[in-house]
Amino acid sequence: MSRSAFLDLARPSRRHWLGYLLLLPAVLLIGLIIAYPLFVSVDLSFQNVGIPRLDQPRRPFTTMNYERLFTSPEFWNASWTTLKLVVIVSFFCFLLGLGTALLVNNRFKGQSLARLLVALPWAVPEVVAVVVFAWIFDSSFGLMNWVFIRLGLVDTTISWFSSPEAAFAVVCVTMVWKGYPFVSIMMLAGLQSIPEDFYNAARVDGANAWQRLINITLPSLMPVLGVTLILVMLWVFRDFSIIYVMTGGGPLKATQTLSIMTYEQAFGFFKMGYASAIGVVTLIVCVIASRLLMGRAPENI
Amino acid sequence: MKRKLPAAALLYVTVIVTCALLVFPIYWLIVTALATPAELRALPPTFWPTAPRWGVFAEIIEQRPILLWLGNSVLAAAGAVTLSMLVSVLAGYSLSRFKVRGGQSLGLFILTAKMLPATLLVIPLFGIFRMTGMIGSLWSIILAHATLIVPFTTWMLKGYFDTIPRELEQAAMVDGCSPLGAMVRVILPVSAPGLAATALYGFVLSWSDYAYARTFLTNAQTNWTANLGLTTMKGEYVSNWADISAAALIVALPVLLIYLFLERYLVGGLTAGAEK
Numbered sequence: 001m002s003r004s005a006f007l008d009l010a011r012p013s014r015r016h017w018l019g020y021l022l023l024l025p026a027v028l029l030i031g032l033i034i035a036y037p038l039f040v041s042v043d044l045s046f047q048n049v050g051i052p053r054l055d056q057p058r059r060p061f062t063t064m065n066y067e068r069l070f071t072s073p074e075f076w077n078a079s080w081t082t083l084k085l086v087v088i089v090s091f092f093c094f095l096l097g098l099g100t101a102l103l104v105n106n107r108f109k110g111q112s113l114a115r116l117l118v119a120l121p122w123a124v125p126e127v128v129a130v131v132v133f134a135w136i137f138d139s140s141f142g143l144m145n146w147v148f149i150r151l152g153l154v155d156t157t158i159s160w161f162s163s164p165e166a167a168f169a170v171v172c173v174t175m176v177w178k179g180y181p182f183v184s185i186m187m188l189a190g191l192q193s194i195p196e197d198f199y200n201a202a203r204v205d206g207a208n209a210w211q212r213l214i215n216i217t218l219p220s221l222m223p224v225l226g227v228t229l230i231l232v233m234l235w236v237f238r239d240f241s242i243i244y245v246m247t248g249g250g251p252l253k254a255t256q257t258l259s260i261m262t263y264e265q266a267f268g269f270f271k272m273g274y275a276s277a278i279g280v281v282t283l284i285v286c287v288i289a290s291r292l293l294m295g296r297a298p299e300n301i
Numbered sequence: 302m303k304r305k306l307p308a309a310a311l312l313y314v315t316v317i318v319t320c321a322l323l324v325f326p327i328y329w330l331i332v333t334a335l336a337t338p339a340e341l342r343a344l345p346p347t348f349w350p351t352a353p354r355w356g357v358f359a360e361i362i363e364q365r366p367i368l369l370w371l372g373n374s375v376l377a378a379a380g381a382v383t384l385s386m387l388v389s390v391l392a393g394y395s396l397s398r399f400k401v402r403g404g405q406s407l408g409l410f411i412l413t414a415k416m417l418p419a420t421l422l423v424i425p426l427f428g429i430f431r432m433t434g435m436i437g438s439l440w441s442i443i444l445a446h447a448t449l450i451v452p453f454t455t456w457m458l459k460g461y462f463d464t465i466p467r468e469l470e471q472a473a474m475v476d477g478c479s480p481l482g483a484m485v486r487v488i489l490p491v492s493a494p495g496l497a498a499t500a501l502y503g504f505v506l507s508w509s510d511y512a513y514a515r516t517f518l519t520n521a522q523t524n525w526t527a528n529l530g531l532t533t534m535k536g537e538y539v540s541n542w543a544d545i546s547a548a549a550l551i552v553a554l555p556v557l558l559i560y561l562f563l564e565r566y567l568v569g570g571l572t573a574g575a576e577k
Contacts, residue, residue, distance in 0.1 A: 019404070033447055052424075103315060104316070123557050128553040132546075177323075238419070245535065259420040262420040263423070
């Protein structure tokens with residue numbers, strides 16, 4: 001009899017006791033390395049501080065970092081660059097990701113190899129992708145200049161990394177190549193969960209391939225599409241390595257996003273209070289985006 | 302049948318052309334690594350190396366402390382993944398099985414933490430590591446990478462445990478296991494594939510980091526990770542693309558191999574949340 005009481009999973013006391021105990025290590029670790037740093041970050045953004053010394057009393061409260069930030073053309077410039085990058089890169093990631101997913105969702109011999117290859121860039125570290133594209137777009141011996149001249153698009157070589165527009169384009173190309181496989185993987189998973197019966201029924205009704213795509217495939221993909229879109233936009237929004245290693249934010253700040261500006265202010269100029277203020281602005285954007293995500297994928301939570 | 306043949310051929314051509322174009326940058330990296338200095342400067346470029354320099358990898362390993370960098374990356378990833386898995390296996394199980402007050406808020410916080418930019422957390426972490434004298438040590442990287450990994454692994458594992466029927470634990474407890482014993486002796490062994498996939502995913506996250514390594518390890522050359530070492534080569538060696546490409550290939554190899562052989566597990570973890 002005593003054993004059956006012990007067995008009772010529904011007995012509140014036991015369930016709670018063990019549940020809390022199991023959560024404890026994660027709560028401690030997350031508190032220490034994520035929640036506390038977040039708090040410090042917000043706190044720093046309200047102080048006039050260069051390099052923080054956390055073991056000393058905090059500086060007086062001030063909103064000067066935010067006042068400086070919102071009146072700084074550099075900040076608005078970086079926001080605009082970030083927005084452009086997010087829109088352009090996400091759009092092409094989607095085009096390429098959805099296209100490749102639809103392509104390899106067809107049945108053919110070698111399908112699994114094609115799936116593997118199509119998503120391969122996902123497994124390439126970002127800095128390695130930068131090395132590849134920095135070389136392809138090299139101004140003297142890069143492949144792209146040769147291709148452009150051969151095609152008759154330009155007559156002289158382009159110095160990709162000295163022109164603001166060209167450098168921005170190269171960053172976009174690199175990010176799309178690194179980012180589209182994720183869309184492809186997610187879309188393929190979504191495509192495979194669409195029942196075959198839908199298509200058979202549509203064929204019986206005489207729908208052609210285009211009509212099937214518009215009326216069945218895309219609507220069925222919508223939930224996955226929404227989640228993936230937010231995740232890709234957030235990835236572009238947050239990215240640091242690709243831009244920093246490729247252009248450092250230049251030339252003439254043409255590729256300076258909010259992430260790059262945060263980092264430059266913090267570790268280039270050692271204005272960490274000011275940098276934290278930019279960081280807090282990016283934090284607010286991320287929180288809003290992740291709330292949107294949760295609204296779209298309730299079962300995921 | 303006659304009408305189907307051209308459609309099939311068209312499909313094959315499209316697939317082959319698409320794959321070739323998308324994988325071309327990786328091919329080009331290999332060709333560049335194997336090219337002779339003359340081929341690198343030749344126009345039109347050499348698309349198929351006539352005399353591949355297979356020795357380039359051995360040379361670059363001799364000239365540069367690449368093995369040291371790889372070793373550091375492995376240590377950092379092993380430390381960060383071990384730490385993250387320890388806490389997130391327990392937390393994921395708790396979130397999946399128990400109704401804990403505040404559990405949902407914790408879940409939401411973790412989900413938001415997945416979205417945080419590294420450039421935001423790197424500033425306070427710099428302050429904390431400076432105060433504790435950890436700047437330049439691999440411990441700073443292990444903890445910093447845990448900020449990337451823990452939110453992912455906790456959610457992946459919670460999702461994985463959700464797919465395991467509760468009857469398994471109940472049966473174990475009928476046989477006399479304690480709740481903790483049921484988890485350790487029954488649920489964890491059954492979850493081995495999920496645990497492995499999650500750990501691999503954590504490894505990839507750690508291996509791909511550049512921001513934290515750049516910030517905490519730049520002045521500690523002996524602790525450089527593979528990514529950090531590689532970027533310093535890009536900075537100094539503007540002309541020698543063969544060497545940089547060879548190093549880049551070596552750095553990319555572990556994750557590429559994981560992907561090629563264990564794609565199913567990795568991709569399964571990536572899409573697990575989205576399908577449901």
